[in-house]
Amino acid sequence: MADNKKIKRCPVSLQPDIEALLAEGGLSDADFAPATKQEQEDFIQERASVSYWKDAWRRLRKNVVAMVALGVIIFLILFAFVGPLLVPYGYDQFNKGAENLHPFHYALEDQVRLEEEIAARTETEVLDEETLMAQAEAEKGEPLTSVEKAIIRAQVKASSQSSQSAETVDENALRKELGIKKKLFGYSRAELEQKAAGESVFPHVFGTDMYGRDILVRVMYGARVSMAVGFFAALLVLVIGAIYGSVSGYCGGRVDAVMQRIVELIYSVPEMLVVLLIATALKPILTEYVNSGSGGPLKSFVTILGPNLISMFIAFGMLYWVTMSRIIRGQVLQLKQQEYVTAAKALGASGGRIIRRHLLPNCIGQIVVTTCLQIPSAIFLESFLSYLGVGVSAPLPSLGSMATDALSGMYTYTYRLIVPSVVLSVMILSFNLFGDGLRDALDPKLKK
Amino acid sequence: MSEQNSSQKLLEVKDLHVSFFTPAGEVKAVGGISYDLNYGEVMGVVGESGSGKSVEAYSIIGLLQSPGKVIGGSITFEGQDVLSFSKAEMTAFRGNKVAMIFQNPMTCLNPVYTIGNQLVEALRAHDKNISSKDAEKRAMEMMEMVGINNVEKRMKQYPHEFSGGMRQRVMIAMGLICHPQLLIADEPTTALDVTIQAQILELMKDLQKKTKMGIIFITHNLGVVADICDKVSVMYAGKMVEQGPVDDIFYAPAHPYTEGLLRSMPRVDAESYERLIPIEGTPVDMLNPPEGCPFAPRCEKCMKICLKKMPPYVEVGENHRSACWLRVQERINKEEA
């Protein structure tokens, strides 16, 4: 058929032609015998029924971006929780003599060569006061007058100043001239000497800060703090939101109306501002509580976590659960109408049991996604607060506070700003991308 | 078949195959259906949800969206090959020669534009030269024609100010505004109240008489078909299992599935002791359809061959054919006798 020329693939039609069929004559009476029930049942080729989670996992696996993000998250978890075990520095360990190290170094012999070269170049200029005076005395043959001494001193001073400035200006150019190349990782001079002596020295991969603290280790701890905050905040939000939402949705009526009014109220509160306020105010309050005489389990709990983390969690617990509770309420309202809930009720199941056994499992997909996306937003907020100085308290490092600390020398020591910023951004990014992927996978309706 | 009355043929669909390429695999939504529709003829397409009736209609008007794709067969409209249309040709064709109305009038009208705006837009899409005054006049005429009163005011209203039945009237007016040769109505009454359903059907019958257009009426309700159609195609699992004039289908169904459909339909003239009998079982998995008749596992009269091979079409009357091995058996018996 000419019509079919543009059709790329035309599968053989299953429908045979009656005349051809009869002409072929391949039919027997046995073919027209009634089929048994069993045969009929066997006929349907059951597709292996794919469970919800398997199906979601299959979709997720196909999402390259989400899988890469998952890989990065796993890497970051290892980085933050296993990494510090491998690096022999502590996050608050001051490494004497290793202050302000860049994340690169020059080999020991290169450093020596450079110094010799500088010394050689400045030798003629660098004048020693004593020898100059001795020289002048020898020339003159009698002791110098105080005026002459002053002149010599001034000369020496001037020349040393000029040579110093020349030295600093020249150092980089000189390195280029001598062909000295930067080597990866930061080592202090002393550490390089130790290394040369055959000891094994762990490098400062990302350099050190002004107190000689290893930035790599601090970033690891910072990432650990961020992730822990993100995870627990999400958990807190989940628990409060789930309880509130399911109670509100399940009870309905006046209870629901009142509870939703409260949600609306909290919804219209500017969260970041209030969180900042709570963190600001709670820090001194809790600090005083910790320092006060009385004991008890609550106090030791506060002491362990630190007042700032507590205040952050309180803020989350107060404000951030509303979205979660709304989602869960919506799901509950929808599911409440369905028959199996009526059936469970008819069988005399209690309200709590219905929520636990029937309602929650059915909205698990959305809950997982919302929880997962809560983690990056908590990390985001933590870094914001830490950056403003009301988040995680020193000496515990946080990626946000590391960035603040780096601001003062950000043009000279840019890496101090870049390293925590990149780790933080990559962390939030991968959680966000993974969460997006999860949503697409768990909710095929949205994907469509 | 013969080409002798091709001049009367409005639409000719031949061995149409449509598949959806989903991540789980290819779903053969339409597996080789053929039919003709003459000028001024009303054809009902009956089948349960997922039987491919909407998909088949969408491919006529080029509304199939990825991952759906026509992979074989041909669609000829007034002698033109629809499948070979370019994008621009298809755009000019849609709404102009063929119009379509949908199941749910509540969601089919854009909520943020007035009814008048949407009607005029449909007209101007195909008639660039018409002045906005004329277009509005024409839109108002159409609205009157579909039985909407107080048109001047109604034109300026938004869809949410219309009831479901009124919206469906608007949809019909919008479909007919360019005088199409063919109207595809995809379950136009399903979402409406029963009383409104009857009104809309009445309206469509009226309009069909006035305009002499062809209609493809997609529904899962056989009662609706009896009311309005000249002929009926019964679809099951992407196949056309039976096709014929409406009376033959109702009084002499030649496929067990059609019989089942008829038995599951409430009738006014039923004897008091008759009960509605539902069709047992669920439709086959379209992802990997078995060889053989797709209805076989639910069929009461299933035979061994039904499970092995797809039955051929058998002419059981004038323009009435059925794809069932029972009919083949009857024919063999008749030839032997």
Next chain:
Amino acid sequence: MGKYFAKRLGMAVVTIFLVTCVTFLLMNAVPGSPWLSEKTPSEATLAALNAKYGLDKPVIVQLFMYLKNLLHGDFGVSLKMQRNREVLSIILEMFPVSAKVGAIALCWAVLVGVPLGCLAAFKRGKLTDSILRVVCTLGISMPSFVVASVLLVVFAGGALKLFPTIFDASQGWRSYVLPCFSLGFYPMCYTARQTRSAMLDSLNQEYIKTARAKGLKNGKIIFKHALRNALIPVITYLGPQVAFTLCGGFVVESVFSIPGLGRYFVQSIQNRDYPVIMGTTIFLATFIILMNVVVDILYKVADPRISLTKGGD
């Protein structure tokens, strides 16, 4: 409409009231008298000061005094940063600077974000979409201090000295570029993401199918039918973004040394100048809450389904 407006406004007033109370009580619970920080004054002076500022009365009385003063526009006086200066006058001096930077940032965010979101929606599943998706997710993943300081290092410090490192209004537009960019980057990406999903949602609606069946051209379907519907939900996201831009201002203003309210707020937190913290919080919260009301009403106006049915939701 009027009923809705009244209800919404009433809600806002209640929220503002609650935020004010919480702010006051929190700040009051902070241990230590505000006078203790520098040199310890004598008992007598302390008592006199307490009496002067009403600090000797019960907290509830103080709260009502504070609320009463607020209604008269009296936000108290700064105790530390600009000793004895009226908090309100500080706010009124500094807020316009923040508002200007914030408004520019929000404008470019919306003007760029909406088209980018549409682009991503049209190219769904294609490379452009994936790239935009990752970039926009990156945008909402980078805290503003990261964006601001990276921009500063790259464009203002180092080799490219394109823009001033410190905000200086006399330098004209060049001073605004980096702060406004860093402040608007998050809202831009956020808007793009929301527009994309709203657009996809809109494109999946049945009325798009109707429009296609009518034989409309693609451009008309997208710009007339899909976009208009997609923009309505995007409006609702403007409210949170006003809040975000203002709070992002805390950081960005500090990084660029912009003499705005945000930087001042941060400094007052660092200096524990409680009247300033309180006043600024209440002022900003009120502003944000009222902006949310405005946005909500805009939303109702933009959607004909709602504006014409009285009081419906």
